[in-house]
Amino acid sequence: MKKSAWLPAVIAPVVVAGAIAAPALANAADTPLAGSHPTAADVIASVAKSSDAQYSGKLSQTSDLGLPELPTGSGGSSLEGNASDALSMLTQSHTARVYVDGASKQRIQVTQQLAEQDLVRNGSDVWTWDSKQREATHVTLPKDTATSLEHGTTTPADIAKQAIDAITPSTSVSKPTSTTVAGQRAWQIVLTPKSSDTLVGRVELAVDQQTGLPLRATVLAKGQSDPAFQVGYTSLSYGAPASRLFDFTPPSDAKVTTKDLSDAEHHAGHRGHAGDRGAAPTTTGTGWATIAELPAGSADTSSLDADGSALLGQVTKAVDGGRAIQTSLVSVYLTDDGRVLAGAVPVSSLVAAAK
Structure with a gap:
């Protein structure tokens, strides 16, 4: 990826x-x-x-x-x-x-x-x-x-x-x-x-x-x-x-x-580990305020080139512990340790959930 x-x-x-x-x-x-x-x-x-x-x-x-x-x-x-x-x-x-x-x-x-x-x-x-x-x-x-x-x-x-x-x-x-x-x-x-x-x-x-x-x-x-x-x-x-x-x-x-995913059901036990880049997100909260979290390493921005860093700076803002995007409908929070939290909630809710 x-x-x-x-x-x-x-x-x-x-x-x-x-x-x-x-x-x-x-x-x-x-x-x-x-x-x-x-x-x-x-x-x-x-x-x-x-x-x-x-x-x-x-x-x-x-x-x-x-x-x-x-x-x-x-x-x-x-x-x-x-x-x-x-x-x-x-x-x-x-x-x-x-x-x-x-x-x-x-x-x-x-x-x-x-x-x-x-x-x-x-x-x-x-x-x-x-x-x-x-x-x-x-x-x-x-x-x-x-x-x-x-x-x-x-x-x-x-x-x-x-x-x-x-x-x-x-x-x-x-x-x-x-x-x-x-x-x-x-x-x-x-x-x-x-x-x-x-x-x-x-x-x-x-x-x-x-x-x-x-x-x-x-x-x-x-x-x-x-x-x-x-x-x-x-x-x-x-x-x-x-x-x-x-x-x-x-x-x-x-x-x-x-x-080939034809026998994927036989390998279900191998999915979802924290170190797996394809791991399913964990969730907190319920209903409309549910927050999804991907594990550390999911948002590795350290290797972005100049254009990638410029884009990151353009669409995100610095917040406590990382950078975040808040649109009218959804927020995404990229923590300094590489986790990603997202939900249809304010950024402040994501920052609180990450602690």
Whole structure:
């Protein structure tokens, strides 16, 4: 991993997913929601029924977190690649094409100026492709995996799943209201945290009335009326995409990396140690105020070159025991001993949790 790769590894997941939580919603309805007057529980439950949906669409993502807009890539410096791309995801708008044929076939295409990034899943085979770097990765997943795929963007379904899975009693849920997204009639529910310790003001989810497919997710920071983060479909058509879209062969001149995870379940006992750079974060707090912490060594900034150090100085500020970023929605704290703490909370909460 590049020394600069710590930044996207921490910031991007927290901004788009890890800061979102929702209450337990039970008593699911088994009938379509169109034309009825569903409860919020009915709407949330309908999302699970969309896992076998077949559709194609165009996705738009916007972010307004109070960060300055930064260039992508920097001519061979340590910012080139992952870190720069992750920052651009937080400061710029992006669009993607999405093709889905049930739970095991998906393709996401993120097109940038003179470049394209693809993620293609066909059963247990997953390919990622970066046309600018001429690099491809082939991952073999465990059988019957339900892994959700993300590559350079996040779909409304990803955020809705986080909201459903993070079950807490600390959220107010509105009654559904009718809206339209990408030409589809949808039910919108609003999730509002009761906690005063979070930066999140509310999360708005729009779910297709007929299929249960999440069509748009909007996250607003506390005290703000404009979205800090929003991702939603601008066009959508149901039906199976062409099967060829889920086949991928890398160009002959591509650098290809392979990863076989087909027997990953047999090695579960070897993951999560503090010294493992791939270790899962530990968490403190609950609900909307949850703080994730990566162990010492996760944010080794000592080897950053001049450009990398300049970027670090531009987007972070010195605080007690390290450096920190606080956006309107999420904070990240890099301790002097190399730990990384992040959450939808003020920096002061991260500094206190690190002691």
